[in-house]
Amino acid sequence: MLRFMPVGDSMTIGSSGEHTWRYRLWRHLCATYGGPFKIVGPRETLHDQATGTPTSYAYADPDFPRAHLAGWGEGWLHMAPLIARTVREHRADVLLVSLGLIDLGFYTSADQTAENVHRFVTEARSANPRVRMVLLPVIPNIRAESDTPFAAQVARFNELLAKTAADLDEPRSPLLLASPPRSYDIHRDTYDGTHPNASGEHRIAAAFADAMHQAWDLGEPYAQDAKDR
Template identity: 30%
Template sequence: MSRFVKRTLRKSAAGLCALMLGAFGCGGADAVEQGDVTPTEEQALVTRKVMPIGDSITQAAAGHASYRCPLWQKIRAGGYTADFVGSQTGGYSGANSCTVSGFDVNHEGHWGWRADQILASISGWATTYRPDIVLIHLGTNDLFQGNTIDSTLQEIGQIIDKLRAVNPSVKVFLAKVIQSTRSNTTLDAFNQRIPAFATSKSTTTSPVIVVDQWTGFNASTDTYDGVHPNATGEAKMAERWFQAIRSSL
């Protein structure tokens, strides 16, 4: 759905709201603009396309739910709507284990992929699925494989540019990546560059918002192999994403 259509829908919603409820009011556009996190009737009418982008941490292996599952649960439990989008529908080597009713399986999590590999495909995905919101958790494989922090950030920047070429007002939620028992020092150094990078890439129409998945994540107790989240890790990630995106849904 185009931004124009969405804006039209929003205006229609506000008008409908005024007609139907009159003096009782119904939480209009102002509530959204002021950062109110309670979903409004308008938000319920406009379903945002959310593309989770990343590597194995986003995809999750067969038999694991992925953070996308508890995130979906939080979105629905909070009264919000969303359409997860992407070319992928499952986990690595099989389906994810999510049992949440109506779980939207679409995503762009690719097992083992680096930022440069995502970069090579992002234009096609963006053109096909046209996300309003992207969740980017990338860099872990790049750093594990000895790529530099500079080159990794440059590639993430190019990914954002390509997303904007399709949707100039895409909202980018960029993770400080989760902790790992492997190369944690390098990941920490990468994460420390994320806030300044996000500020440098951020625009009024297409903000880049940092989502801290690092702080409070315990690689020993929140993963099953030192790298990939277990259920508690997935829940922690979902909560961070949800708190970051809920006012944009």
């Protein structure tokens, strides 16, 4: 059984009332992956924006495997120290990682963030030497439209992420860089310039699904009609 673990920030944990891209990807895998699989991770909740805490179970559709390792305001800096123990305890085979916006916005430079990516990969492999990882580039949010230095840091980090993925890739533990979500538009695919709405959830799920299909022949391409609805 293949065990997938979503790892991310506010765009991955989601907030009360949302489906999340995790749900969209699970639905896709149920329809297209030919073997048994499981979604794993130490957390299940959504972020409750009314209280500012990760305590909500109010998913738009709660009837799916909600496990994850994601948190509002968390980045590579926060996940690198947790990932070895989490991979070991939950026996994760594939990490689906969407991190970096928080790091660049509040904590670390592009180069420092890339160092934390390296630490994350090393720690994950210490727990499972055959773990596979799919890394999503940072999607520039609305801040990048008006904050030129921040936009430059996002672009710089995405370049470093691509280099890191290429440098650290190895046959027994593949490190795959997904393409940015196709046709993603923060004015159409988010509800606030950062966090995905339904169409954004589909596009992020598609980025992960298409990367795994193209590189590993896992599942099928994400359905075009799903991306557009």
